[in-house]
Amino acid sequence: MHDPTADGADVEAFVAKWRGAWPEWAMVENFLPAARRPLVDAWQALQFEWQEAAWGGADARPGEAKLAWWIEELDGWAKGRRRHPLGAVLLRGAAPWREVAVALPALLATRERPLSPDSAWSALDPVAGAVAQVDAALFGGQADAAAVTACWLHARLARHPENALPPSAGGEDAAQARRLAATALLARWPRTRGVGAPRGIALALARRRLVRGDAAAPLTPWSALWAGWRGARG
Numbered sequence: 006m007h008d009p010t011a012d013g014a015d016v017e018a019f020v021a022k023w024r025g026a027w028p029e030w031a032m033v034e035n036f037l038p039a040a041r042r043p044l045v046d047a048w049q050a051l052q053f054e055w056q057e058a059a060w061g062g063a064d065a066r067p068g069e070a071k072l073a074w075w076i077e078e079l080d081g082w083a084k085g086r087r088r089h090p091l092g093a094v095l096l097r098g099a100a101p102w103r104e105v106a107v108a109l110p111a112l113l114a115t116r117e118r119p120l121s122p123d124s125a126w127s128a129l130d131p132v133a134g135a136v137a138q139v140d141a142a143l144f145g146g147q148a149d150a151a152a153v154t155a156c157w158l159h160a161r162l163a164r165h166p167e168n169a170l171p172p173s174a175g176g177e178d179a180a181q182a183r184r185l186a187a188t189a190l191l192a193r194w195p196r197t198r199g200v201g202a203p204r205g206i207a208l209a210l211a212r213r214r215l216v217r218g219d220a221a222a223p224l225t226p227w228s229a230l231w232a233g234w235r236g237a238r239g
Contacts, residue, residue, distance in 0.1 A: 016090050020046045023053040026164060028223045033206050033233025041144070045203045047094035048143060052136065054091075056157065059112045060165040068116070072109055079106035100142040101135065108135035118168055122189040125169075129154045137204075144201030146239070151195035152208050159211035162186055163220035187215045202237045209236030 023046070024030055030049075034042050058071040078089055083103035087096055111131040119125035133153040141148040161169040166183050194212055197205075213232040214220050224232065 016043075016047060016050075016094055019050040019054065019091055023050040026053070026160075027210070029210055029226075029229035029233070032226060032229050033210065033237075036206060036233050036237035037202055041203075043094055044098065044143060047091045048139070048203070049207070051091050051095065052157075053160075055109070055112060055132075056160050056164075059116055060161055060168055065116055069113060072113060076106050076109050079103070079109070095143075098143050100139045102139075104138060105132075105135040108132045116168065118170065122186075122193065125158055126154055126193060129157055133157065140201055140204050144203050146201035146204070147197075147199040149195070149197050149200045149204070152197045152200050152204050155190070155193075155195055156204070156207050156211050158190055159215065159220055162190065163214070166220075183220065184218060187218065187220055191215050198239055200239065202239070205239050206233050206236035209233060 027049075034045070037045060055072065055075065058068040058075070060068075062068060078087070078092070079102045081087060082092055082096060083101075083106065085096070087093065108131040111128075115125075115128045119128065130150065133150040134148075136153045137148040137150045140146070140153065158169070162183065166179075166186070170182050170186050191212070194215075195208075197208065200208070209232040210224065210229065211220075213224055213228060214222065217224065217228070223229075
């Protein structure tokens with residue numbers, strides 16, 4: 006497995022990939038304390054890496070190898086050791102990295118198209134539960150696995166819609182199938198309160214994109230600010 010630190014990749018490079026999918030964040034991050042923003046960036050970028058490893062690319066093998074590397078890396082984080090540059094930021098606070106390492110193999114099974122909207126949610130249960138625990142450890146608030154699942158399913162629909170849709174959607178026009186998937190996702194959208202502000206903002210932005218009809222299209226500035234403000238308030 007190629008060591009992702011060998012090319013001199015730094016934190017900013019990983020954060021830039023995630024921010025490329027969420028240009029709205031440059032506005033809504035103002036609802037977060039400035040001192041916490043680098044930690045939020047690093048945590049969001051790390052989730053982006055796992056999602057792309059699980060769902061990206063035509064060949065599953067590179068992603069499988071990346072996730073295997075991450076399982077080993079997170080086990081090291083639990084012991085205070087790190088190789089990946091994101092660890093330089095994320096290890097400043099205590100978080101249950103071992104629990105994430107244990108749950109991450111379940112993410113491999115989610116690469117296949119879900120059989121139904123219900124199965125798409127349940128398949129992420131192990132990983133979402135562990136990620137929610139990290140949310141709470143790093144930023145406070147309640148550990149809400151449903152909030153994590155909603156954000157991750159939105160991310161999959163936005164960036165990898167070809168694999169996010171159940172087989173039953175295969176006969177639809179592609180755009181119509183994505184709209185139906187967005188409607189199905191909104192129907193199960195969690196009514197959460199008390200999550201940390203970073204998850205609350207991410208959840209609100211994702212929901213607003215779905216309501217506007219395109220999971221991948223950035224929100225207008227005013228729409229993003231309104232959603233971000235509401236999300237930050239919990």
